Amino acid sequence: MDNDAFWRLIEDSLRYSPSRSRREAFLAERLAELPADHIVLFQTHLDIACGRAYAWDLWGAAMRIFGGWCSDDGFEYFRLWLIGRGRTVFERAVAEPDALAGFAEVRCLAGRHRRTWSSDVEWPEWESLDYTAAKAYARVTGDDDECSEGFYDAVEVRLSGHPFPRDPMGERWDARDEATSARKVPSLTELFSIETLR
Structure with a gap:
């Protein structure tokens, strides 16, 4: 797993389904077909990509997309979602964050209140992607504990x-300052007005 x-x-x-829950099931199945050390490597690549986007x-x-507020955890889940959009989208957004405005999956959210965003398809966060490899690892190793210390220890070693x-x-700045x-x-x-999204 390089x-x-x-x-x-x-x-x-991503080609399999736009639904995050269906994608997780797909990833879990595919990962469960691999040796345990490859599942660990999947998580290490995920963690490294998350770090690159920090x-x-x-x-x-x-x-800006969220209407002027995004917590530490929310930003982690946003980065996981961004990874889930694929390598090209991820690399472009990391290099030039404003490029997100050109992506259809972001543009479709503009002008709509967050309450109307579909949680399984549209919402730009994907917390549970971070647990998918652990679940597959538990399945492959026969460990009933999906929060297995063995898995996370192996990731840490890698x-x-x-x-x-x-x-x-970089330098911190306030997205609420126009x-x-x-x-x-x-x-x-231009796409996301703080006032209309509150």
């Missing part, structure tokens, strides 16, 4: 020596 295989599996799930500019973009930022990369937001993410600022 990085290319990780992204192929994510993109296969940046203030992307957090500000997420805040990630040892890999640098993760303690704080988001002038700053218009400078940082002009297209998203």
